[in-house]
């Protein structure tokens with residue numbers, strides 16, 4: 441049985457969190473002499489809101505999730521790291537990964553001195569059967585499901601996610617960094633029923649704000665409370681909070697860009713499929729395509745010599761290269777070069 445109390449690291453349970461000046465005083469004061477800030481306005485002379493209330497209220501409205509179920513991190517990478525620090529005991533618990541997948545899970549696990557258990561996806565990059573998954577799980581910890589998966593581009597059903605969560609006494613982290621490029625339903629809809637689920641999303645991809653570093657976590661209050669207790673007090677700076685809020689006020693614009701990227705993805709998929717140098721192009725629900733090439737090194741070198749960088753994924757997938765969807769003009773250039781190289 442899942443019990444959050446059982447998976448919180450003992451030192452975190454005992455932790456008496458830092459209480460910032462801005463946290464202890466809430467209200468409207470005219471004179472702030474509590475935080476050793478400069479009184480001279482620079483636009484940024486005050487510390488940011490430690491709990492990002494405005495930003496969370498906006499996210500709450502858009503996603504239909506209560507503010508108390510939202511966590512904002514300095515990129516999803518911070519959310520992942522904090523989950524390890526809070527809910528995974530070094531040398532005891534493990535990180536379970538369905539491979540190939542996003543590389544940061546493993547790096548973050550290693551930084552936190554957590555051993556990894558890899559469970560290979562099938563040859564078509566689907567999840568293995570629930571029995572195989574159950575047999576691989578030998579301890580508590582964090583189990584990552586990336587859907588749509590980076591770098592393979594496919595999504596997994598929410599019923600598989602629920603089944604896995606029900607078979608696990610640790611936390612299931614459902615990474616939906618690319619969900620806006622798919623027509624899949626978000627795992628946020630499962631939160632009410634599944635106490636050990638954390639859904640993470642990001643403003644780095646579909647919102648075009650990778651430089652801002654805004655990652656979002658959705659989970660039950662008791663999980664969010666622990667993350668709030670251990671996060672750096674001012675983890676989201678004033679500019680990021682303001683810009684994030686601004687972007688969320690213009691959701692229509694973001695949706696337009698996303699649909700353009702999706703139609704460019706279909707175009708690039710078809711073009712790559714027609715080339716003589718591709719072995720297989722995988723259908724994708726992300727803003728990228730995975731393809732296997734007969735001679736990937738030639739492709740990488742040729743493109744690089746012409747100033748185009750793509751992602752070499754051969755360490756994970758034999759002959760596999762990942763290509764992000766660019767602007768229509770960039771995609772045209774890419775397609776023309778490849779057509780010339782291998783018509």
Ligand SMILES: *Cc1c(COP(=O)(O)O)cnc(C)c1O
Pocket residue numbers: 514515516517518542586590615617641642643644645650653654655
């Ligand atoms: C890009 C990406 C992220 C985003 O990370 P940020 O730290 O929010 O920029 C998260 N998960 C996956 C699988 C990604 O590919």
